[in-house]
Amino acid sequence: MSNSALLLKNGSKIAIIGGGPGGSFFAHFASRYAKEAGIDVSIKIYDRKSFCQRGPRGCNMCAGVISENLFNSLEEERINIADFCVQRKIEGYCFQAQDESVVLHHPVPGHISKIVTVFRGNGPLQSEHEGNVSFDDYLLNHVKEQGVEIVFDIVKSFKLPFRKGDPVKVISGDGNPKNEFDADLVVGAFGVNTGMMEKVGNMDFGYKPPKTVRTCQCEIMLSPEHIEKTFGNNVFVFALGKRELKFASITPKADYVTVNLVGRRDLTRKNLIDFLKHPAVKKLMPEKWEIPNDFCMCISKIPITYAKHPYADRLVVLGDASISRSYKSGIESAFNMAKLSAYTAFKNGVSARSFMNGYFKPAKRLLARDNFYGIVMLKINDYISSNRQLANRQVKLVKSTEDTKTASLINEILWNMLTGNVTYKEILIKAMNLRLILKTLPFHPLIWIRKKGGIFSNAK
């Protein structure tokens, strides 16, 4: 069989498993590159969920912060997030240590940030708004307008072909007999909260899913006035000395705030309740506020490593189920990887070799290497955040009006860590500043060395 059998051509069929950002972005780029190549392909997205539903059933469970880089990339692709999806425009990040807090701003003075918050589904379970505010549904509708077909059904499995030129058989639906569809390319954009990941891992082409941890989130309804007054347009990030937490944040929406906890290990509802009871968190809630008996809550997984071999002839896996930036801007990673893999499929073909060279190797260069620097930065951040004295000192330094140089350097490092605006490597290089390290220590090293000397001299 010639290699041309593994090229997309007029009449080729693409099946995308998953209608989250990874799936919609792939469909967007596939439509664009097909048009540019002058070929007519049909594209189907399968998703078991309808994002018109409220609560976890219609939601891809995340904090819903759209990074500035992604916002700009979407604008370049003429995907302008509709106003009805935007819950709040974010201007700053409030870094809350145990006793002190400070609002961080974009390092370039006067720069107007383009970070926005959204709901992935149609809002929390108890919300009463009219219409559909879902960001994921908005993206699906965008690709529907490009001619992509949306199939609200579950994909049960797919069978890779034995012979090189044959299509992949996609089997969908709960009924009997199941629906079968022959695809020239299957895109696995199924995320990490699905049994599909293990099913594909059990196929024998070498895919190993990323490792994951369970995170915990909830939506708290508050009055818009209270949110405006207390949170304003700031995402709150907490360093409360809780060793089990890697990251804790409260993201303001219009009449809800989204609480997000990511741990070193799997988290449970108990971690969420402990967090909500912390005095620094209670202080942000209205007077006499009690944790509601019933609130929209979910436990969702986040990838902490990347997948192995997320490709085969006529198959590519992307988004969370493949490779993404550690703990940051997962939707932006899904966008970048969808673009890279769709470009590869249309320019170089849909063979395993094309995806390895055109998609996965560059993806690893871009993300996996940077994630290594990310691990170092996150460890430093964990160390500072879990130490009351260090975290408070960090906040005091950013607030300092005497040493403005150090203040703006720490502001910049923290801003970039929290927003994911620049690579972890760039952040680490900035942080390796001797003056900054000496300043961040809660004691002056020279005094400490002198003291040590004193101890030794006393011992003599």
Ligand SMILES: Cc1cc2nc3c(=O)[nH]c(=O)nc-3n(C[C@H](O)[C@H](O)[C@H](O)COP(=O)(O)OP(=O)(O)OC[C@H]3O[C@@H](n4cnc5c(N)ncnc54)[C@H](O)[C@@H]3O)c2cc1C
């Ligand atoms: C606690 C937490 C907070 C986060 N906060 C942010 C944030 O603020 N900003 C940000 O950019 N990222 C954030 N992320 C990451 C972000 O949610 C993911 O990176 C992003 O959703 C990945 O997109 P995806 O399309 O790969 O997967 P998903 O969004 O998970 O989409 C997968 C889709 O596939 C469908 N599916 C699965 N199996 C099947 C099947 N067999 N048949 C049919 N359909 C199927 C699912 O229903 C789902 O719709 C956060 C993640 C977590 C856990």
